[in-house]
Amino acid sequence: MAALYNRVALIGLGLIASSMAHAMRANGLAKEIVGYAKSAETRAVAVEIGLCDRVTDTAVEAVLGADLVVLAVPVGAMGELAEEIGAHLAAGTTVTDVGSVKQAVIAAVAPHMPEGVHFIAGHPIAGTEHSGPRSGFATLFVNRWWLLTPMEGADPAAVARLRALCEGMGAKVDEMDAAHHDLVLAVTSHTPHLIAYTMVGVADDLSRVTDSEVINYSAAGFRDFTRIAASDPTMWRDVFLTNKDATLEILGRFTEELFALQRAIRLGDGDHLHAYFTRTRAIRRGIIEAGQDTAAPDFGRSAIVVEKSG
């Protein structure tokens, strides 16, 4: 594939940015990749593993001459970063981000973007529970969705070019309004994560059940919660603080439904429970049919089964 950008600046070199570096290289999407991270240790690792063509000592150096700048830092750090680099961005540059929340990022970043710079917020829905510059891999985005939330009046050519980059890394791209993005992600990601964190915290607190029991018998269902509760704490703190309204709304609905099921258990209402549990199977089938998971009982892992018998 012909390179889509001459110089891509990756600011922040965690899982997403390092996977982008691998994926852009593997697919010849950028002529040069420049990287910067706040932590000197992260920069040293990036140099050691040859993640980028160049690693700079400041964010400003990284963005000079770049035609694409990717903000890949925690959501809470986006505003300060945008303020720092804003004045150094040339007209015609595209700036995007990979944050999990879009309204708050747009509010923090857009005011610092000079006239003629195309700021197009984005969010790749892919990842693992690992973080840091060593955790990236070139196929992270393959068959995953990359949501773009361009503002009104965004330049169609700039959007199309960014979209081509995402697709070049194997992703499927969808465009939507930032507020809708934040609601959808509150349902599919933010609230599930908060719940998983809570359940793991409860298990850790319960003195009558030892940690080793929780760990040994985790295959009964709990294990899936720990996987999502192991994600980066800073990233998740920022997600909840910046997508507060949507998360609290979905949490409210969640506790309402949970209380209804809790009441059915207390009253012994088996029909209510059975009907509820039957309904949820259809969604699971939809996910497998949409290619976002596999039905294989062991996911190809021999003797490590992900699910549960109770």
Added chain:
Amino acid sequence: MAALYNRVALIGLGLIASSMAHAMRANGLAKEIVGYAKSAETRAVAVEIGLCDRVTDTAVEAVLGADLVVLAVPVGAMGELAEEIGAHLAAGTTVTDVGSVKQAVIAAVAPHMPEGVHFIAGHPIAGTEHSGPRSGFATLFVNRWWLLTPMEGADPAAVARLRALCEGMGAKVDEMDAAHHDLVLAVTSHTPHLIAYTMVGVADDLSRVTDSEVINYSAAGFRDFTRIAASDPTMWRDVFLTNKDATLEILGRFTEELFALQRAIRLGDGDHLHAYFTRTRAIRRGIIEAGQDTAAPDFGRSAIVVEKSG
């Protein structure tokens, strides 16, 4: 390995029993395997795929002459089944079950066991979200825990023989008190399942987020919930109705902690959130070290990553 039992009767031919049939055969643990299921269709499938040496038309026929009887029906059906077969069990026979709840099964089954029959309740912590006679496979129990909850005064030789069977199928065996089992499973399995069912139900209800969005963007975390919320509805109804007290206790603690996190979000208390999310990573590491999951980002599945970026 020398056969441990001459004739094993499997009553109920779902995921666990059919996996036992495959595992016992693969490891030469039983000279003859006899099967029975309430549904004529299930029996027909079992005959078609050659799951057992014989499939009988009644539970009583299946247990005649068996030296091991495995009750592998939903927890709510155990009492009636025990009553039906009790009088036909010869002294010296071992009876076990594979239910996810132990106190309720013991209360329902033990009164129907004649003098000289060894009833040793059990629970293999393994499974997939699939059910039925076709879903079993021989390695389901490999490296998984099988909990036995023998009653006071249980015959040590009968317990040792049953333990050897479980180990012969690849499982690790632990013995514990039935009440403790029910509390541990309320934490590691029952409450996580109820929560997962609830979250999937909320997503399904939310009309502003279409089903296809929830499904498409499920890789952000929601997908792991749907996997555990796709399990057999009848089995889970019975689990909650029969392990009511422990489940309600853990649910109470869960909602208490969830409300504390919800309050931290509302008040913008980032330190509280960060500290909480940091603590949960340790449990995840423990699960990987205990061999109950893998740290591989893609579980060996190319381009299908189980985790999330937000």
